[in-house]
Amino acid sequence: MxxxxxxxxxxxxxxxxxxxxxxxxxxxxxxxxxxxxxxxxxxxxxxxxxxxxxxxxxxxxxxxxxxxxxxxxxxxxxxxxxxxxxxxxxxxxxxxxxxxxxxxxxxxxxxxxxxxxxxxxxxxxxxxxxxxxxxxxxxxxxxxxxxxxxxxxxxxxxxxxxxxxxxxxxxxxxxxxxxxxxxxxxxxxxxxxxxxxxxxxxxxxxxxxxxxxxxxxxxxxxxxxxxxxxxxxxxxxxxxxxxxxxxxxxxxxxxxxxxxxxxxxGEHCESHLYGLYLLHNSTLADNHTVVDHRKPNSNSNELYKGILEDQAKGVFNGKIFVRPDAQKTNAFQSNRNILLSDKATINTKPQLEIWADDVKCSHGCTTGQLDEEAIFYLRSRGINHETARAMVLYAFASEVLETITDTSLRTYIDNLVSERLHKNF
Amino acid sequence: MLSIKNLSAQIDGKQILNGINLEVKAGEVHAIMGPNGSGKSTLASVLAGREEFEVTGGEVEYLGKNLLELEPDERAREGVFLAFQYPVEIPGVSTINFMKTAVNQVREHRGQDPLDAVSFLGLMKEKMKLVEIDQSLLNRSLNEGFSGGEKKRNEIFQMAMLEPKLAILDETDSGLDIDALKIVANGVNKLRSKNNAIIVVTHYQRLLNYIVPDFVHVLYKGKIVKSGGKELALELEAKGYDWIKSEAEVV
Structure with a gap:
C-alpha cells in the first residue's frame, strides 16, 4: 500500500x-x-x-x-x-x-x-x-x-x-x-x-x-x-x-x-497572548498564532517562551497582519527559547504583513543555551549547581507566570512549572 | 589562609598567568595592581573557580584544602567570595530570594539551621545599613537595570550577608563616582576583621585611599613583579607602570 x-x-x-x-x-x-x-x-x-x-x-x-x-x-x-x-x-x-x-x-x-x-x-x-x-x-x-x-x-x-x-x-x-x-x-x-x-x-x-x-x-x-x-x-x-x-x-x-x-x-482593543512551553522526552509542541489587526487604534502584545530538553521539538510561528484600515496599531511579538540538550530543537518563524503605514510593530526571537555566566554568579554565592540552574530557568519562565492574574490559578500553574524545573528554593 | 604557589593558567590556549606566588594571612588586606591585560582579573576568576580558565600548573591551598579541586559553589560555602567586576543581571530572580537561598545553603554546609523569614529579614536589614542599600532595590530582579554604583553596592551587601573568610574584590572601584566609592569602601572596611582576609584587585590607587592595604603587589605579564607596602601604590600612581615594565623586562 x-x-x-x-x-x-x-x-x-x-x-x-x-x-x-x-x-x-x-x-x-x-x-x-x-x-x-x-x-x-x-x-x-x-x-x-x-x-x-x-x-x-x-x-x-x-x-x-x-x-x-x-x-x-x-x-x-x-x-x-x-x-x-x-x-x-x-x-x-x-x-x-x-x-x-x-x-x-x-x-x-x-x-x-x-x-x-x-x-x-x-x-x-x-x-x-x-x-x-x-x-x-x-x-x-x-x-x-x-x-x-x-x-x-x-x-x-x-x-x-x-x-x-x-x-x-x-x-x-x-x-x-x-x-x-x-x-x-x-x-x-x-x-x-x-x-x-x-x-x-x-x-x-x-x-x-x-x-x-x-x-x-x-x-x-x-x-x-x-x-x-x-x-x-x-x-x-x-x-x-x-x-x-x-x-x-x-x-x-x-x-x-x-x-x-x-x-x-474593532477599535481600541487590547490583546495579550502569552505562551509557555516546557517540553521534554520526545514531545512535539507547535504553536501557530495569528494576530489580525483589521481596525485602527488597537494594541497587541505577544510573548511566547520555551524551554526544551531531551529530544523535544518545538515550533513557533507567529503571524501579525496589519490591514490597510488598521492605522495607529501597536503590535509586538517576542519568542524566546532555551535549549537544554543537543537533541532538542526549535523552529521559530515570525511573519509580519503590514499594509498600513502609521503603525508600530516589532518582533524578535531568540534561541540559546542556559546562561552559564548567570549560573556561575549564583554558584559563586554558595548555591549548588542544581539550584542555580533551576533558579535561572524558573526566572525565565516567571515572566509568563506573572501575567496570570487569578492567584489560585497562578499558584496551580506555578507549582506545575516549579516541579518540572526541580525548583527547590 | 591562602597560599598560591607557582600558579599558571590559560584561556583558549592563551597563557595568562605565569607562575604566581602569593601568601595571604588572616587579618590582611592585599592589593593586586597592574596594567591592563596583566592577569589581575584572571587571578580573581581562577580563585573563584570560573571554568573557562584552565589551570596549567601550580597549586592553591586555602585553609588546608586544595582550592582548585573544589567546585565554585563549594569554594563559596567554604568562605571564598568574589565581588564581580561586572555583576550579572538575572531577570526574574530577586536579590532577596537569591540571598535567602545562598545564606541557607552556606548555613547548611556549616551545620547551622536555616534562617526563618523573620531572622533572615533581620539579618538583611542589619547588613543593608553597611552599604546604604535600599530594600526596594533588593526586592527587584537581581542587578536588572541597576546603575553601576548600585551593582557594586549589591556585591558588597552580598559579601556582608555571606561573611566570607576570603573576599576577592575584582575592580570594585570601576565605574564608581567618588561618593559611591566611599560608600562601597566604607562597607568593606566595616567587614574587615582579624579573622578574614581581603584581596583587592584594582587598576588605580584611588580605591586604596579608602581601603588601606597591608601589602601591594604588582602583576605584569602574569607574574608578580614587585611587592611592597601601601606606599608602593602611591609610587605607581605618581610614576605609572612603565618603570615596572622596564624593570621586569631587565629581569
Whole structure:
C-alpha cells in the first residue's frame, strides 16, 4: 500500500460516517477531502508531521466510543479554588458533572447548534486547514456559552476534556462557541486529562467572541499523558474596546498543535497572548498564532517562551497582519527559547504583513543555551549547581507566570512549572 | 589562609598567568595592581573557580584544602567570595530570594539551621545599613537595570550577608563616582576583621585611599613583579607602570 492511499484511507476514517449532514458540515467535509491531510510539503505543517504520527498511532479498527462512565473526580479535578466547570467526556458534554453559573446560557453544543445557523464556522476559517475542516465536518459535541451583557463571572470556568482510552483508542472532536456579551467579564480555562494507555486523538475548536468592552482571560493548560495527540484551534474575535488575555501552557503530551488566532475587528482593543512551553522526552509542541489587526487604534502584545530538553521539538510561528484600515496599531511579538540538550530543537518563524503605514510593530526571537555566566554568579554565592540552574530557568519562565492574574490559578500553574524545573528554593 | 604557589593558567590556549606566588594571612588586606591585560582579573576568576580558565600548573591551598579541586559553589560555602567586576543581571530572580537561598545553603554546609523569614529579614536589614542599600532595590530582579554604583553596592551587601573568610574584590572601584566609592569602601572596611582576609584587585590607587592595604603587589605579564607596602601604590600612581615594565623586562 503506498503512502497516498494510506493517507486517503486515514482521512476517510477521520471523516467517519457523518450522520448530521447540515450544509456547513457537508461543505467542510468537501474542503477536508480537497485539502487532504498535511504532508511534508504543506508549509503550515512543515515541522509538524501530524499525518505521519496519526498513521503510526491510529489503528483503524480499534476505535472506542465511550460507555458514558466518567472517571472518578479526584483523578482529574485541578486544585483551583472556587470554580465553575464543564465536563466533556471523549468529546461529549456530561451534564451531571458540570457546575455552572445561573446567570449565563450554557448548553451542550449539540443542542445549541440548531439555533446557531450562520454562527458556527463564521469566525474560524476551515478552508485552509484540514484539521479545522475536519472539526467543522464531524464535531460530536461541545460547549455553547453565552454571557449576557454586563455579567461578570464571579469564578473561573474550567472546561475539562476527559478522554478515556482504557478500552480502545479515542477519537474526540469537540466544538465550542463562547460569546462574551458587551461589558461582560470571564476567565475560562481549558484542561485535558486522558485515562488509559491507548492513543487519544483530540481535535478541539472554539470560536470565542468578545463583544464591545468585554474582557476575557483564556487559559489553556496542556499537561496530559504521552498518549495524547492533540489539535487545538482557538479563534478569538474582538469587537471594539474588548480586552483579551490568552495563555497557553504546554507541559506534557505526545504531539500538540495549537492554532491561536485573534482577530481585532474593532477599535481600541487590547490583546495579550502569552505562551509557555516546557517540553521534554520526545514531545512535539507547535504553536501557530495569528494576530489580525483589521481596525485602527488597537494594541497587541505577544510573548511566547520555551524551554526544551531531551529530544523535544518545538515550533513557533507567529503571524501579525496589519490591514490597510488598521492605522495607529501597536503590535509586538517576542519568542524566546532555551535549549537544554543537543537533541532538542526549535523552529521559530515570525511573519509580519503590514499594509498600513502609521503603525508600530516589532518582533524578535531568540534561541540559546542556559546562561552559564548567570549560573556561575549564583554558584559563586554558595548555591549548588542544581539550584542555580533551576533558579535561572524558573526566572525565565516567571515572566509568563506573572501575567496570570487569578492567584489560585497562578499558584496551580506555578507549582506545575516549579516541579518540572526541580525548583527547590 | 591562602597560599598560591607557582600558579599558571590559560584561556583558549592563551597563557595568562605565569607562575604566581602569593601568601595571604588572616587579618590582611592585599592589593593586586597592574596594567591592563596583566592577569589581575584572571587571578580573581581562577580563585573563584570560573571554568573557562584552565589551570596549567601550580597549586592553591586555602585553609588546608586544595582550592582548585573544589567546585565554585563549594569554594563559596567554604568562605571564598568574589565581588564581580561586572555583576550579572538575572531577570526574574530577586536579590532577596537569591540571598535567602545562598545564606541557607552556606548555613547548611556549616551545620547551622536555616534562617526563618523573620531572622533572615533581620539579618538583611542589619547588613543593608553597611552599604546604604535600599530594600526596594533588593526586592527587584537581581542587578536588572541597576546603575553601576548600585551593582557594586549589591556585591558588597552580598559579601556582608555571606561573611566570607576570603573576599576577592575584582575592580570594585570601576565605574564608581567618588561618593559611591566611599560608600562601597566604607562597607568593606566595616567587614574587615582579624579573622578574614581581603584581596583587592584594582587598576588605580584611588580605591586604596579608602581601603588601606597591608601589602601591594604588582602583576605584569602574569607574574608578580614587585611587592611592597601601601606606599608602593602611591609610587605607581605618581610614576605609572612603565618603570615596572622596564624593570621586569631587565629581569
Amino acid at each position: 503506498n503512502a497516498a492511499s494510506t493517507n486517503t484511507e486515514l482521512l476517510e476514517v477521520l471523516a467517519g460516517q457523518a450522520s448530521n449532514q447540515s450544509n456547513l458540515r457537508q461543505e467542510a467535509l468537501r474542503v477536508f477531502r480537497q485539502l487532504g491531510l498535511p504532508n511534508n510539503k504543506t508549509e503550515e505543517y512543515k515541522y509538524t508531521p501530524i499525518t505521519r504520527v496519526l498513521q503510526k498511532e491510529l489503528q483503524l479498527s480499534n476505535l472506542f466510543v465511550t460507555d458514558g462512565s466518567t472517571p472518578a473526580e479526584e483523578k482529574w479535578i485541578i486544585p483551583v479554588q472556587d470554580t465553575y466547570r464543564v465536563v466533556l467526556l471523549n468529546g461529549y458534554f456530561v451534564t451531571d458533572k458540570s457546575f455552572l453559573p445561573s446567570n449565563v446560557t450554557v448548553k451542550p453544543m449539540l443542542q445549541a447548534a440548531e439555533k446557531l445557523h450562520g454562527h458556527i464556522g463564521r469566525y474560524a476559517d476551515f478552508k485552509t486547514d484540514a484539521f479545522a475542516a475536519w472539526n467543522t465536518a464531524v464535531w460530536s459535541d461541545g460547549l455553547y456559552l453565552e454571557i449576557p451583557e454586563g455579567i461578570k463571572l464571579d469564578k473561573p470556568l474550567i472546561i475539562y476534556y476527559l478522554h478515556d482510552s482504557t478500552k480502545g483508542q479515542v477519537k474526540s472532536v469537540s466544538r465550542n462557541m463562547l460569546i462574551a456579551g458587551a461589558g461582560s467579564e470571564a476567565t475560562i480555562i481549558e484542561k485535558w486529562q486522558s485515562f488509559g494507555n491507548n492513543p487519544v486523538i483530540s481535535n478541539t475548536l472554539s470560536e470565542i467572541v468578545l463583544h464591545e468592552n468585554a474582557q476575557v482571560n483564556h487559559l489553556v493548560i496542556q499537561h496530559d499523558g504521552l498518549t495524547h495527540i492533540q489539535y487545538l484551534f482557538n479563534q478569538f474575535w474582538q469587537h471594539t474596546k474588548s480586552c483579551l488575555n490568552s495563555h497557553v501552557f504546554t507541559l506534557e503530551g505526545a504531539f500538540i498543535r495549537n492554532n491561536t488566532r485573534v482577530c481585532l475587528d
